Amino acid sequence: MAFDLVLQNILNPPILMFLLGLFAALMRTELDIPQPLPKLFSLYLLIAIGLQGGHKLAKSGITPEVLKILVLAMFMATLVPIYAFFILRLKLDVYNAVAISATYGSISAVTFITAGDFLHKLGESYGGYMVAAMTLMESPAIIIGLIMLSLFAKRENNTPLDWKELLKEAFLNPSVYLLLGTLLVGFVVGEKGWVAVQPVFGDLFRGMLAFFLLDMGIVAGRRLGDIRKVGIFLVAFGILLPIFNALFSILLAKFFGLQKGDAFMYAILCASASYIAVPAAMRMSVPEANPSLYVTMSLAITFPFNISLGIPLYYFFINHLWG
Numbered sequence: 349m350a351f352d353l354v355l356q357n358i359l360n361p362p363i364l365m366f367l368l369g370l371f372a373a374l375m376r377t378e379l380d381i382p383q384p385l386p387k388l389f390s391l392y393l394l395i396a397i398g399l400q401g402g403h404k405l406a407k408s409g410i411t412p413e414v415l416k417i418l419v420l421a422m423f424m425a426t427l428v429p430i431y432a433f434f435i436l437r438l439k440l441d442v443y444n445a446v447a448i449s450a451t452y453g454s455i456s457a458v459t460f461i462t463a464g465d466f467l468h469k470l471g472e473s474y475g476g477y478m479v480a481a482m483t484l485m486e487s488p489a490i491i492i493g494l495i496m497l498s499l500f501a502k503r504e505n506n507t508p509l510d511w512k513e514l515l516k517e518a519f520l521n522p523s524v525y526l527l528l529g530t531l532l533v534g535f536v537v538g539e540k541g542w543v544a545v546q547p548v549f550g551d552l553f554r555g556m557l558a559f560f561l562l563d564m565g566i567v568a569g570r571r572l573g574d575i576r577k578v579g580i581f582l583v584a585f586g587i588l589l590p591i592f593n594a595l596f597s598i599l600l601a602k603f604f605g606l607q608k609g610d611a612f613m614y615a616i617l618c619a620s621a622s623y624i625a626v627p628a629a630m631r632m633s634v635p636e637a638n639p640s641l642y643v644t645m646s647l648a649i650t651f652p653f654n655i656s657l658g659i660p661l662y663y664f665f666i667n668h669l670w671g
Contacts, residue, residue, distance in 0.1 A: 354660045357466055363655060365558040369565025370652070374572065381563040389560035394526045396549040396556070397461055397479055402534020403542040404476020414477040416604060417614065421481035424597055424618045425488040429453030432589060433496050439581050442501040446493045447630040447637035448582075451646050452589055453489030454622035455482055457527070458564065461557060462655050463616040466663070467609055474609035476534075478617075483527040485617055490629045497634060564651070571648040578641055578649075586621075586649035594619035594662045598669065608670040615662045620654055621646040 357363060372379040408414065432449035440448070460482050467474060534542065542550075575583060597618035601611035623646040630637055 354657060356469070357660045358656060360466065360469065362462060362465060362554060362558045362561045366561035366565040366568075366652075366655065369562040369567075370569040370572075371565075373566045373569025379566065381559070381566065386560070386563045389556055389563065391526070392549075392556050393461055393553075393560060394457060395530050396553050397457065397464075398527045398530025399534040399542065399545060399549050401476040401479025402531040402536070403539070404534075405480065405531070406476075406535045406538045408475055408477060410477075414475070414480075417475075417477060417481055417606065417610060418484060420597075420600060420604060420606075420614065421485050421617065422488065424593070424600075425453060425455075425485040426492055428593055428618065429489045429492040430496070433493070435585070435589070439579075442497065443634055443636035444638055444641055446497045446501070447627075447634050447639075448585075448642045448645060449496070450489045450493030450630060451623075451626045451642045452593075452621045452650075453492060454487075454626045455485045455617045456620035456622060456646070456651060456654070457482060458560065459620040459651065459654050459659075460613065460616055462561070463613060463659050465554060465557060466659050467612060470663075472609050472612075474613045475607070478610060478613045479527065479531055481614070482617055483531065486527075486622070486625055489622070490626055490633075493626075493630075494633055561655075564647075568648050568652055571644050574640055574644040575648060578644055582641065582645055583649060586645040587653050590619040590621065590650055590654060590658060591661070594658070595665065598662070598665055601666075602669055608666060611670065612663055612666050615666065616654075616659065619658055619662060621650045623647040623651060 358367075369379070405414075429449040429452070432452050433445050436445035436448055460478075464474065537544075578586075594615040597615045598611060601614050606614060623643060627639065627643050627646070630642065631639060
């Protein structure tokens with residue numbers, strides 16, 4: 349069963365496009381996606397997932413079940429960067445431990461989108477409120493990471509953190525803003541509004557995802573050479589921590605009675621790592637940290653693992669528990 353899921357996931361066109369881009373970079377071909385198309389693909393996917401989520405949230409309504417999921421999402425987004433920090437401190441200085449733990453405490457919207465496509469191919473669904481959960485999980489890791497920095501690091505110049513700028517970066521970075529905004533738009537316009545935009549943000553979704561993952565494959569392939577910089581400890585961390593986070597979140601989801609599709613997407617969120625929003629915040633707020641560590645780990649190790657093997661692995665455990 350597990351092998352069948354892995355095979356089905358890998359034979360998914362968007363995943364094959366990612367692998368195509370990955371091998372293109374490894375073979376040193378001249379294949380490239382010219383700017384600003386990658387940014388356009390990112391904006392499209394964020395808008396599409398936000399609108400779809402708002403539409404589904406409008407249909408389901410804000411119920412105690414929805415609030416329970418949002419609380420669980422915030423709980424993991426707060427907890428993960430704390431224990432990740434102390435694990436990383438076994439080998440790293442405070443600055444790099446903060447940056448990496450914040451990266452793994454946040455989420456990857458593209459991993460979430462890819463997992464949703466995987467679930468759709470299996471004929472299963474998840475609640476639109478999971479998009480709201482994803483949005484809420486973007487920012488807390490940045491705050492927690494910098495709290496850990498202020499507690500454990502002694503800056504040479506003793507300059508206090510600019511909390512106003514920090515909060516602005518955490519809650520108003522472009523990806524969070526766009527997800528929240530389109531989620532609200534989808535919720536307000538309801539079914540009629542979704543029908544009007546569905547040909548663009550529904551029918552074209554998988555094709556645009558394939559384009560985006562082709563570009564991500566090229567970018568990840570070009571960073572694979574940097575893996576030797578992170579060392580075996582961080583390579584293991586980039587694979588084992590997402591698996592642990594996923595299993596822990598699956599147990600939480602089972603204990604609190606989440607539906608199967610919601611539990612799967614919750615596990616995906618907890619297992620993913622940010623490679624856009626949090627690295628941007630860390631570069632601004634923790635310049636002492638080495639970007640080649642946290643960016644390479646999230647983009648060249650955890651992201652490829654999750655979308656190729658992690659997604660079917662987490663689904664296998666959920667399918668076993670939920671039946």
